[in-house]
Amino acid sequence: MWKWLIVFAALFASLSANPAAAADNSIELTVDVPLEGLMKYNQWSRIKVTITNQGDAFTGLIGIGPRSAGNKWRSGIVRQEVTLGQGETKQVTFDLPVDELSDQAEVVTLVRGDKVAASRSLPPLPAQTDRIAAVVDDNQNAFHFLSAVRGNEREYPFDRLTVKNIAPKALPDEAWILNNIDLLALGSIPAGAITDRQLAAIKKWVTRGGVLIVSAGTNQDEWVQPFRELLDIPPGRSGMATDLDQLRKLSGENSLPVDSIPVYNRDFPLISHKQVGSGLFLFVNYDINAEPFASWQYNRQLWKNTLQKYKAADSVLEKDVHYNGVNMPLLNVSRLIPEVSIPSVQWIILIWIIYLLLVAPGLYFLLKRFDRRDWAWGIIPAFAVLLTIGIYAIGRPQVAKEDASFTVNSIRIVDDHMAEVNSAASFLTISGGNYAVKAEPDFLAVPYPVKSDLKNLLAKEEDGTRITYGNVPYLSTTQAYGIGVRQDLGHFSAELSVSDLRLHGTVTNHTSFDLQQTYVQLGMQRISLGPLKQGETKQVDEKIEQYVIPGVGDVDPSELLKMTREERVELTKQNIGAYFPGAPVHLMGFSDQALPVFHIQNKQLAEHYWNVIAQPITLMPGPDGRTVYPYGTLPVSTINLDRYSDPRNIAPKGTITYELSVGKADLQVKRVEIPLDLSPYRPFEKAIFDVKRGMWQPLERSQRVILEENLPQYLGPDGTIQIRFNNPTDQRLSMPLPFFQAEGEER
Template sequence: MPPPCPRTGGRAQRLALAALTLVALLGLVFTVQTPPAAAALAVRIVATPNFGGNYDPDQWVPITVALANDGPGVSGEVVAEVPGADPPLRFTQRIELPTRSQKVLTLYAQFPPRAGTASIRFEAGKESVPAAPVTLRELRSGQGLVGVIVDDAALGAELTRAIVGAYGSATFETVTVAPDEIPGNTFGLGSFSALVVGDASTGRWSAEQRAAVAGWVARGGQLVAAGGPNWRKTGEGLGELPPLRPTDSRTVAGLPGLAALGAGNGPSGQAVVATGDLLAGATRLADQDGASLVATRGWGRGTVTSLAFDPGTSALSGWGGANAFWRKLALDTPRPAALQEPFSGGYNSYSGSAQVANVLRDIPGLALPPTWLLGLVLLLFIIAIGPANYLVLRAFDRRELAWVTIPVLTLLFAGAIYVVGAATKGRSVVLNSVSVVRVSPGARSAEVAAFYGIFTPTRGVRDIALSGEALVLPFSPNGLGDNKDLGGDVRFEQGAGSAARGASFAQWTQRTIAAQGVVDPAAVILDVELRREGQKVVGTVTNRSQSAVEDALLVYDGAYQSIGSLAPGASVAVDWRPSATQTGSYNSYGRGLGTAHYYSNSTGQYPGNQPGQMGVTGHRASTLDALSGTVLDFRGPGYSSGGPYSPPTFTPSATATPSATSTPRPGTRTPGTPTATRRTPTPTRTPATPTAANKPVQVLFWRSDPPLDLKVSAGERYATTLVIQETFPGATTQGVPSPVARSVAPVEGGR
């Protein structure tokens, strides 16, 4: 066999070299274009529900989440997923975790009854790190929650046993709370009926935590602040809440002065009592040798009680009158209805959520065209495909083409109607909102419940962001928390970027959400100066803001009085004797304040059932009806009249009070709440029933702008904003400490 040709061998070598080069190039390409596999998240997460996981359904539950990042820096979000929700209901908060960092945040979520557990996780892109499931404990029906805030858990256990011993476990669930557990959002305290601050380092509280406690009291919470040897440490974070402003302390041999609030003699043995001044408006419940042992004062709708001693001492725990003493503090006093209460139940046609949802759907620009116009279009269509089509085809002698012209004319008419409708109704986003602002007496707080309806002409996924910080959640006619219309990917983000992100919209549909937040009272209030004269309420209401308010009402103990609209700077005199209010002929629409005021005696126009037909009057009437009997102190009579109405009997003031109380003007110090009109603690375990003597007058009026707006580019915006300003007529001023009684002379050596 002849030897191989050298040329052939060279060609084979060149082909092999080319193949190797191609493989190398392909490897280089894939090396450049294929990203390296992402490293697994090196994040550790621990989630703990505050307050032992005890919660009241429909209240916000704070969950403390601690994160540590042992790897590269990462951005993500902490997610709390509500169990049993379909589609999933998720509350989130964004967080940045630099390399080797540790951070702690508080996430808020609402849980339904019998939630049991909740899942918390950290997500970054498609990766997630779950925390161990958190355990939740729902309060029993009719059971309140009392938190004992102390540094020492053993001391907290002693106090919780004393409270349960006085009221019983059916009345209260008690929990020991570390000072750091207090959340920075006031709605995170909504499950509590009362808080007892014992030997606790409240000075560690941030400004947000202090404001949260003050706002919770202003909305009706009961706060008890202890004194004793560590009065400085206990009171440092409470500011001007306690009615006793200690300046020193002294040691006493027993507390016989507590016999007035207990059974038998007072506790024996040495005790340390804080001494100082009582603030204006405070009432002594027990004193000893001229020193106030127990004093109370109203703060908004709530009450703050100062104890000059430490209730956790062995002297008090071993006292036979301890149960009677705790009951006299009346921690079981019913709280006012929460602002979200009318919107938390299931659906019925007259529920608060259904009525507000009707207002949100009532968009004037989306009203159906008038019947005559629909009839005219239908008549033209019939003429076009009938006689006109026939005459034209006959003129051209092409009647056989009718099977073509009739479908074509039908499509042309349908297309024309669609184009005209889209051009006039469906090119822009429409935002409709209903906001309710409740200002507590003395303008101590202003909480907002806001509801938004967003109509879009196109389908897609949208982020709905708020202009301010608030807690966002889904809303529908079924109530708060119903997430069925927003899609399975929506997330309710908290923090500076409060929003509903990833909400799903179909074409020409409306989606609804809700938000809870707080605003500056000075931006919304009127100057209200009211006092009591016998069975009458007299005084003035002045609008010192730069914008007009409309259709103002006074509401008190089931009665109401219109005082009209107020232009900027305008004032109206009040001389009102509350009397029975009867609803008129529109009882089938509902028997709330809106019906009584706007539709009694056949005045006004009954709201229609189609979008755009309710009008401003219908929007306001539905909003008032939604709040009647809960947030508003008005419940109209039923179809059958009850017994004769008795005007409220005003309880005489126990201490001298000014003739009127001014609500604060912007930039001025806020006034306080009365003590004479507040509930007097009783020794019974049965919760006291609110009476006219301890109810505030509610001043209702309408403003033009929503307090919490959405960052939505909308072609049309409609807003219904109700302000409920509460005031106790003749309340004493409560602000900068103004001593009305000196307890005792300072004693050297006190802490």
């Protein structure tokens, strides 16, 4: 008996063996992942596979997928066709959303025909939820103090900054891959360790929203030179700096561990910053790893305040988690193809109920009356077939009269010459079958859902990525998603100011779109400017609501039921946005002008488009020389919860502490007004934190907080004000988010 058990065990082991066992030793696979495998949810990353063929020339398929697929490797994520000659080495890249890579990318498999020719395991690719600071420095402990820069101790687990040291060669030469980190810090690196292509990618990444810190000590001209394109840093003049007031202010400590410090240029500030496009460049004019500052007990506090003061914390710790990943709202809207109607399931069910309850029994009794009951076995099924053909013939034109596509683009204008585009497209082909779509050059593109069978193939060509759809069912929709950068979409110019709760000024449309509708987004408040054609300038004089309650503009569900499908589609289109994280004020417009990202091959389609265009703007000073950021524009964060409270209500005997980001106005703030006298706030006991005395100061329940001459007493070194609400009752109380208005002068 035991012999049979051994036979069965051996047979089972052979069936469950990894397909790599059948691999051809003449083919070698190597795998490289940039940034040493650092990946973030809602971003894209790359797996680069190098194939070396020492055997005969062949054409096959290479794919990545889960290890559990085994011989059923076709259930992998994506596949590409590959052709290799004898002795040839070729690189194949898979550019995919991180969510797919992290969840399913375990094995790279190369197949010739139905045989697995080679297989290689991928390194673990865990997607990060923390904010990531990547450090490139010979010192493994360099920039360690950044790990304490967590902004606020909020309830959200992703508001953390994790520091990872990586080798220079791990830096990618594509800017979009760097979106998997939130901050890049460059310190002591040998000359030439970072290539020109890597430097170009870093600069482009900064322009598109990255945060870069570069530290340079004495006599490091060769290291600093490439970054003068981002910030005009004068060369040379190394020496000792004795004016350390900037470090005293940033750290909040008057007593420093030294009286002087060696610097790269003694005539330049110790820490400089410059907004570059949507990103930030920070130059540190001394060796950030040098003692005694590197281990100074207040160094962490200095850098926490530095990153918040220069808005790096806004970009790093408050970045929108949907910044570059697959945007599901875009995909959902793209499925709503204009002039395509969804068949009414209720009518189809009603027709079949009538057939089953009336027509079929009626036919039977009619045949029975004429003594032809045996004919029922043919007539009733035949009538059902005719009914099905009739429903098909009548219903098909009701769904769609022709093949159609709908492309929805979210366009984020970075500067006068650059815009990031996220694009979702749906293709409806009445007859189905086989077809391919090709993305514009330099766009990353995948079919959606990404995981599909062997019928869908990806091919990277010089003129764009090709997605092939095979055996598409009749009257079915396929989807594709892509991200990329365009240089030809233009920009907005705006000169807007706020005074007496009115928005004044002009907005000019220099984009390449005629806009059906344009808005100014002031925090949670959307002010309509109406249509705006290319080149048109609009005078703005609009009232600003003093207080904005979130959700006021939402449509009641009962009203949605009364809307037609077209009205619901239009409402859905108006509710998708292209927002900039950390931008309190931006312009947004909508257009149905053609902006093709995907092109269907060898088919004619009725093409439809919907574009959402957004650009951050800066408010200008008013007649009194002051710039005003009105109520609800600047962010408020929850930094402490007690007794299971949440940001919208307070538990009995519980408290909530809020942090008002006054410094985000990027002004020398002169006045702050917090309307805590409003009735929604009166049930609570309130207090404001006195920074100078380090204690909470109680407020009267009907007191409106106005800070002017006494503003420095409550404004922290990171540009925030803290207020606290306490629920003294035994009931849970609703807590409206506090608002404030800040005004000041340009720095």
